[in-house]
Structures are given as C-alpha cells and as structure tokens.
Amino acid sequence: MEDGRFSLRATSTIHADVVVCGGGVAGAMAAVAAARAGASVVLVERYGFLGGNATAGAVAQFNSWQTANGRRVVGGLADEVVARLGRYGGAGEHATFVMSTGHRMDRVEYAPEVLKLVLDDMVQEAGVRPLLHASVLDVAVAGRQIEAVHVLTKSGVIALRARVLIDASGDIDALKRAGADFLELDDGEALQPATMMFRFGPIDFARFDALSKAEIAALARRGYDEGRLARAALHSSRDPFSDDGWFNISRLGIDATDAMALGAAEIEGRRQAWAAARYxxxxxxxxxxxxxxxxxxxxGVRETRRILGDHVLTSAELLLPEQFPDAIAAGAYPIDIHPAAGGELRYEGLGDDHAYQIPYRSLIPVGFDNALVVGRGVSATHSAHAAIRVMTISMAVGQAAGVAAAIAAKQRAGVRAVPIQALRERLLGDGAKLA
Ligand SMILES: Cc1cc2nc3c(=O)[nH]c(=O)nc-3n(C[C@H](O)[C@H](O)[C@H](O)COP(=O)(O)OP(=O)(O)OC[C@H]3O[C@@H](n4cnc5c(N)ncnc54)[C@H](O)[C@@H]3O)c2cc1C
Known part of the structure; x- marks a missing residue:
C-alpha cells in the first residue's frame, strides 16, 4: 500500500464474535441485538451511513405493524426505532392508512435523515463497531464454515474473522461470494422493480389529503396513460418536518445485481422522477x-437474491397461516407484487386478524453452519418475499438473528444448535412479537 499500489490481499484483520454485512434496517437491528446479547460485533456498510432502503432509498414509511383489526404483530427493536425517531421529532404517530386496494394498515412516516442519526445512536450505544465505507469483496470458506469476509476500504482490504456471519446486504453479496445457493424465479415471475424515490414540496396538504381515493386513482391513471408517470399511482408519505412528501411513483424493471443495469436505472429513475414532479x-x-x-x-431495491434456506417460506404458508415451532418473528403485510413494467399491483390482502410467522430455519443458508440471512434476502418464494420484505418485518427478523448469532457464537456450536425456546423467550422478553 505504501507506494500507492493496491493489493487485493488483506493488510489487516479484525476479529469479532459476529460480523454483519450490510447496515440496512435488518442489519442494523441484527448488530444491535447481537451486541446487547453480549457478542462483539462489527457492522460492515458500503455507505457512510446506515439504513439502506430506509435512508439511501428514502422509503420514508414503516408499514404494517398490526393486523387490519389492530392487533400488534411487530414490536421490540422496531418500536425502539420509532420511539427514538420521535425524540428527534423525526417521525409521525402510528396512523391507519388505507391502500389504494382498500387494505387497512398501520404506518409510521419518518424523516430518512433522522433515521441515520437514530441508527448511529443505537449501534454506538450497543457497542457495535461500525465499519462504514466498506464493501464486501470476497469471502474465505472452509467446508461449511465462513472463515473470513474481506472488505474493500479506503485503508485497503481488511479481513473480518467472526464466529458467525449475518448477511444483511439485501443482495446477499457475502454469501454469493461464499458460493451459497439461491432461489430461482418461477416461470411467469419477474423481480419486483426498483424505484427512485423523490422529495417534492411544498404541498398544500389540506387540499392534497382532501382528494378522494377515486380522484387520486383517476389522476394517477391519467398521468400514466399520458406517459408522464411510469406507475399509475400517487403513493407518498409526508416528511415530519415540512410540507414536503416523498413520492414512490417511478418504476425500474431491472436486476439490481447487474452493475450496468443498476447504473442505468439510477439515471432513468431520476428522469422518471423529474417527469413525475412536473406532472x-x-x-x-x-x-x-x-x-x-x-x-x-x-x-430503492425491492428484490434481488433470495437465499436457499433450510426452510423456504411460501405464500401458502403465510395465507394459512402456518404455525411454526421455530417462529422468530411475525408479520401482517399483504402479498404486494409490483409488476416490473406497466400493469397494476398484484395485491393479496389478509383477513382482519390475520398474521403469519417467519421460521428461524428460513434464515439459515443451506450448506453453511455459521451464517444467517436477514432482511429481503431471507429464504422465501417470490410471492412470500413480497409480503415479508417490508421494514417492520425486516427489523423483527434482524433482531432475532442478532440474538441467535450471539448465542451461536457463545456456544461455538453453529447456528443450527441454537436452542429455539431460549431464543424465543429472549425475544419475547425484549418486546418482540412472534405471532
Ligand atoms: C421503493 C420501495 C418502497 C418500499 N416501501 C416500503 C414501505 O412503504 N414500507 C416498508 O416497511 N417497506 C417498504 N419497502 C421495503 C423495504 O424498504 C425493504 O425491503 C427493506 O428496507 C429491506 O431492508 P434490508 O436491510 O434487508 O435491505 P437494504 O435496505 O437493501 O439494506 C442492505 C444494506 O447493505 C448494504 N450493502 C449492500 N451490498 C453491500 C456490500 N456488497 N458491501 C457492504 N454493504 C452492502 C447497503 O448499502 C444497505 O445499507 C419498500 C422498498 C422499496 C424499494
């Protein structure tokens, strides 16, 4: 390094009980939970801030905390995030929200910039070591063990050696490098599109919010038919600090793990957003x-890789709902599939008191003994993923994986040896909901 030339060999090594790759909401919660459960934790993130889709992607609303009739199914660290946002003045109250499809849910609108502060606070207070501006480069594997994750940083390549790896990179880059297996799309399925969120304002909300669902739908349809909106929707959330809104009305049908396609989508996304703002x-x-x-x-990226886990969660299991003895999180968000190009949402609402569970086995990648997956890469079919991908559930799954990884690191016996009842009791004690 000294003479300015770059080496792909690691120049330093950091040891930890748990390494979390990816600092989106799932990874941040996993890191905090693991550290609070006594593990030494390094959290790797390619940007200079945490949050992923929640901050970099500016999604700006946590959806679906409860069933349609108001029974809470997400709590724990996700609740703490909202409480901390509130202390900064960076979140609205829990409020009922009726989707264009008529489905009732509960959402919290928040300021993405404030969420960066909240996640900073939480990881620092928990004693997590954040390694920002660090991208997963390669992974060293020995048999069924992840030995080290190599990350590319300004200081060169750093080797991270941990007892347990949690891949929270959304695209599951670390396990991809490790040679893990992933689920394929079925015939007729396509990856959900990406969206360039944009902030627009000031808005006269007295008039905007007075528009009926039918008026909004007609305006959205007109904009779409005239080629001025890429998506026939005016979906938005309100910034808590101002009269601005964050709009979710662009549509980019790409595979976001394809570097050229991702770059092109950034450019096309800005074009679509500008045209939508004009409309x-x-x-x-x-x-x-x-x-x-x-x-x-x-x-914002909705869907890329989904790991092949010990259990592949299906939409039939969500709709039943299947009761899993190893449930480590619950959710009530409907199956919500955005078409990659044109067309309407495919939306399968749930019954009034309907909630489903996520089993621990869906976090465990086949073929590895010391790795877990959280967030939007969990082992689920395309249609099940379309429900469990939201941030509330991602935070709940992250919390569970963090505690499980801390237990596994302490036991030195791999992630499948984690005692499920002890894990569930700890999660319930920490305010999580499992049904
Ligand atoms: C447009 C849009 C609208 C949505 N609307 C809602 C909504 O209204 N409500 C809701 O609750 N959910 C919504 N979602 C879903 C939700 O935002 C995501 O599914 C959720 O944020 C996923 O969290 P995650 O932590 O798993 O992944 P991500 O947010 O993708 O985080 C992954 C993190 O890993 C980092 N990373 C990636 N690769 C690497 C690497 N190689 N090395 C180092 N770091 C890496 C990224 O920078 C990022 O910080 C929406 C998503 C999109 C895209």
Whole structure:
C-alpha cells in the first residue's frame, strides 16, 4: 500500500464474535441485538451511513405493524426505532392508512435523515463497531464454515474473522461470494422493480389529503396513460418536518445485481422522477407550488437474491397461516407484487386478524453452519418475499438473528444448535412479537 499500489490481499484483520454485512434496517437491528446479547460485533456498510432502503432509498414509511383489526404483530427493536425517531421529532404517530386496494394498515412516516442519526445512536450505544465505507469483496470458506469476509476500504482490504456471519446486504453479496445457493424465479415471475424515490414540496396538504381515493386513482391513471408517470399511482408519505412528501411513483424493471443495469436505472429513475414532479405540479391539486427537492441517494431495491434456506417460506404458508415451532418473528403485510413494467399491483390482502410467522430455519443458508440471512434476502418464494420484505418485518427478523448469532457464537456450536425456546423467550422478553 505504501507506494500507492493496491493489493487485493488483506493488510489487516479484525476479529469479532459476529460480523454483519450490510447496515440496512435488518442489519442494523441484527448488530444491535447481537451486541446487547453480549457478542462483539462489527457492522460492515458500503455507505457512510446506515439504513439502506430506509435512508439511501428514502422509503420514508414503516408499514404494517398490526393486523387490519389492530392487533400488534411487530414490536421490540422496531418500536425502539420509532420511539427514538420521535425524540428527534423525526417521525409521525402510528396512523391507519388505507391502500389504494382498500387494505387497512398501520404506518409510521419518518424523516430518512433522522433515521441515520437514530441508527448511529443505537449501534454506538450497543457497542457495535461500525465499519462504514466498506464493501464486501470476497469471502474465505472452509467446508461449511465462513472463515473470513474481506472488505474493500479506503485503508485497503481488511479481513473480518467472526464466529458467525449475518448477511444483511439485501443482495446477499457475502454469501454469493461464499458460493451459497439461491432461489430461482418461477416461470411467469419477474423481480419486483426498483424505484427512485423523490422529495417534492411544498404541498398544500389540506387540499392534497382532501382528494378522494377515486380522484387520486383517476389522476394517477391519467398521468400514466399520458406517459408522464411510469406507475399509475400517487403513493407518498409526508416528511415530519415540512410540507414536503416523498413520492414512490417511478418504476425500474431491472436486476439490481447487474452493475450496468443498476447504473442505468439510477439515471432513468431520476428522469422518471423529474417527469413525475412536473406532472404533480401541473395536474395535482395541492402540488401547484411544489418542486422536486431531492432524489433518493440511490434507487430503492425491492428484490434481488433470495437465499436457499433450510426452510423456504411460501405464500401458502403465510395465507394459512402456518404455525411454526421455530417462529422468530411475525408479520401482517399483504402479498404486494409490483409488476416490473406497466400493469397494476398484484395485491393479496389478509383477513382482519390475520398474521403469519417467519421460521428461524428460513434464515439459515443451506450448506453453511455459521451464517444467517436477514432482511429481503431471507429464504422465501417470490410471492412470500413480497409480503415479508417490508421494514417492520425486516427489523423483527434482524433482531432475532442478532440474538441467535450471539448465542451461536457463545456456544461455538453453529447456528443450527441454537436452542429455539431460549431464543424465543429472549425475544419475547425484549418486546418482540412472534405471532
Ligand atoms: C421503493 C420501495 C418502497 C418500499 N416501501 C416500503 C414501505 O412503504 N414500507 C416498508 O416497511 N417497506 C417498504 N419497502 C421495503 C423495504 O424498504 C425493504 O425491503 C427493506 O428496507 C429491506 O431492508 P434490508 O436491510 O434487508 O435491505 P437494504 O435496505 O437493501 O439494506 C442492505 C444494506 O447493505 C448494504 N450493502 C449492500 N451490498 C453491500 C456490500 N456488497 N458491501 C457492504 N454493504 C452492502 C447497503 O448499502 C444497505 O445499507 C419498500 C422498498 C422499496 C424499494
């Protein structure tokens, strides 16, 4: 390194009980939970801040905390995130939200910039060592063990040696490098599209919010038919600090693990967002005085790789709902599939008191003894993933994986040897909901 030339060999090594790759909401919660459970933790993130889709992607609303009739199914660390956002003034209250499909859910709108602070606070207070501006480069494997994760940083390549790896990179890059197996799409399925979120304002919310569902639908349809909106929707959330909204109305049908396609989507996403902002200003009541104020740092990515786990969660199991003895999280978000191009959402609502469970086995990658997957890469079919991918559930699964990894690291017996009842009791004690 000294003479300026770059080596792909690691120049330093860090040891930890648990290494978490990816600092989205799932990874951040996993790191905090593992550290609070007594593990030494390094959290790797390619950006200079945490949050992933929740901050870089500016998604700006945590959806679906409860069943349609109001029974809470997500708590624990996710609740703490909202409470901390509230202390900064960076989140609204839990509020009922009726989707364009008529489905009732509970959501919390938040300021993505404030979420960065909250996640900083939580990882620092828990004693997690964040390694920011670090990208997964390679993974050393010996048989069924992950030996080390090599990350590329400004200081060169660092080797991270841990007893347990949690892959929270969304795209599951670390386990991809390790040679893990992934689920394929079935015939007729396509990856859900990415979206470039954008901030628009000021909005006269008295007039904008007074629009009926039918009026919103008609405006969205007109914008789409005229080729000015890439998606026939005006879906948005309100910034808690201002009269601005974050709009989720672009659509980019790509595989975001394809580098060229991802770069092209950033450019196309900004183009679509600019055109949509113009449509808002010219055609939507309450938006006449607004302008596009910011893009997401990157396109938000809904779906890429899904790991092949010990259990592949299916939509039939969610709809039943199947009761799993190793349930480590619950959810009530419906199956919500955005078409990659054109068309309407495929939306399968759930019954009034319907919640489903996520089994621990869906976090365990086939072929490895010391790795777990959290967030949008969990082992689930395309349609089951379309429900469990949301941030509330991702945080709950992250919390569970963090505790499990801390137990596995302490026992030195691999992730399949984690005593499920002890894990579940610890999670319930920490305020998590498992049904
Ligand atoms: C447009 C859009 C709208 C959505 N709407 C909602 C909604 O309204 N409500 C809701 O609850 N959910 C919503 N979701 C879903 C939700 O945002 C995501 O599924 C969830 O945030 C996934 O979290 P994650 O931590 O698993 O992954 P991600 O958020 O993708 O985080 C992965 C992290 O890993 C990092 N990373 C990736 N690769 C590497 C690497 N090689 N090395 C180092 N770091 C790496 C990334 O920078 C990122 O921080 C939406 C998603 C999108 C895209």
């Amino acid at each position: 808002l200003r010219e055609c939507v009541p309450g938006c006449e005085g607004g302008q596009l104020r910011a893009f997401g740092t990157q396109v």
